[in-house]
Amino acid sequence: MPLHPHSSEVLLLDEGFEALIDKNLFPFTMRYLNEAGELTQSQNIKAIITNGAIGLPEKLFDNLPALEMISVFGVGIDRIPLEKVRDKKIKISTTGSISADEVADSALMFLLNLKRNFLKNTAWMKDGSWEKMGEPPLGHSVKNAKIGIVGFGSIGQAIAHRVKALGASVRYYNRSDRGASFQREASLERLAEWSDSLILAIAGTEETSHLIDENILKKLGQNGLLINIARGSVIDEIALISALKHKIIKGAGLDVFQTEPQINPEFYTLSNCILQPHQGSAALETRQAMAMNVIDNLKAYFMHKPLLTPLKGFS
């Protein structure tokens, strides 16, 4: 069945990703919000494209009477009014596990950089310490390290696959058991106690808000590393900053923050914390694949086919 572009008016909430879309492959009539962020005409908009950072403001949602389909660039759904989406039987897709490998690579990069002191080593050269003082303090191996993964969906499993290839031991914490290849700990506390490095790969929901608190950081302990490539909301940042300041844990690598891009400025003052501006999936090849998937989900919808990567739990 052919597409009917004129009956398929699509609203793009995220200008940034337009550059990634090949217009020749994009047969829809596209519209943007005006400069004030308002919609002048909304009667014909059947679908929207958005991302995790923008989501779908409720006021806008209420202004889209013809909305049938939401295609999310990424996996973040915490800023979409999901109850209303469900009530109105609107279809919704994310890019699913397409970015899982890229995000897992980011986690591995943080792990190697922290274990092996990469930023400190580069600084050791630049300030002349190598010549004056010889070798910098030794780092630690990823091999034989104990890596605890919180959340064992596609990203968590991709991380497990990688660190296992480097010779590390892996355990995880997840509501449901994800099979016998890796050991599941009965509680997050127990996982934190066992781990020397805790990697967060769990969805940012109300349930997981501030999951990593003072108690969990204490369990992780003074040799422990914390890596977050999930969502900033998963960590109680005040507790984390305190733990880093007082060496309750050894270090942290953060890709995401409770407030982005204006993060808590104290993070910049901590020498045992390395930071990246939400770049988990930020490789051209992966962002292009995600953009294609966003479009392919829309096409599938308008051609009355099943969505490629529907959001679980929504039909």
Place this chain on the structure above:
Amino acid sequence: MPLHPHSSEVLLLDEGFEALIDKNLFPFTMRYLNEAGELTQSQNIKAIITNGAIGLPEKLFDNLPALEMISVFGVGIDRIPLEKVRDKKIKISTTGSISADEVADSALMFLLNLKRNFLKNTAWMKDGSWEKMGEPPLGHSVKNAKIGIVGFGSIGQAIAHRVKALGASVRYYNRSDRGASFQREASLERLAEWSDSLILAIAGTEETSHLIDENILKKLGQNGLLINIARGSVIDEIALISALKHKIIKGAGLDVFQTEPQINPEFYTLSNCILQPHQGSAALETRQAMAMNVIDNLKAYFMHKPLLTPLKGFS
């Protein structure tokens, strides 16, 4: 057969690694050079422990009439008078492939940091660009990247194993064929042409000196990355600095340099080059395992057993 410590006087040329040796496990009588780097008494020294950076100066070698055994901490043998060692039938061991996994992790760390712009991303946050300008320029995936490995011994193979686990394609260049798991290119030139990232894992010998020259860098090309965790001598550094300055290649990650620790200061001025002070194997756990291996080779020698990790080609 028990060890006879008094007949086993050992000279340590490397003070730095003494800290890694558990003295209770070290039954030998140890001696050091005096402050002037001279040896006052040398008649009873049957064995020495050295490393790749110090090697064994020929003058010292000629002063050790009782020398029977050289135990090298690491794999660097370019500063040892190997012909004389062979002529006098002196036994020699290195730490073999014990550090291969650690060095391979270093290569992977460089690859991820270069592909994903880690240092630029951290700077993007610190100077406030995230707030002012939004997301930094996108990096590139390791997944589906074309990784060329130069030298396919234990380190090269450990690198291949890792990048394959991340979904990259691997080819290699090595004098001898190392089996069918990965494709061997007939020449270094062809490997450089095929690769988007070239990782050097080849021994530093006279033969491999300046193997990476202007020609190979041109073949690697303007999207190409060069990573060296082998020996500084393998690269023509003047050609590399020029290639980085004029964007003949895209970037480089260097763990080793022709002169260490006083490196060519131009490296510090290149924004597309990331540097580490020879930390390939620098994890406490691995250095400890290497130290144990150094001792175990000595023990084996004095107990008339085969060396654990003899240098290939010496008996």
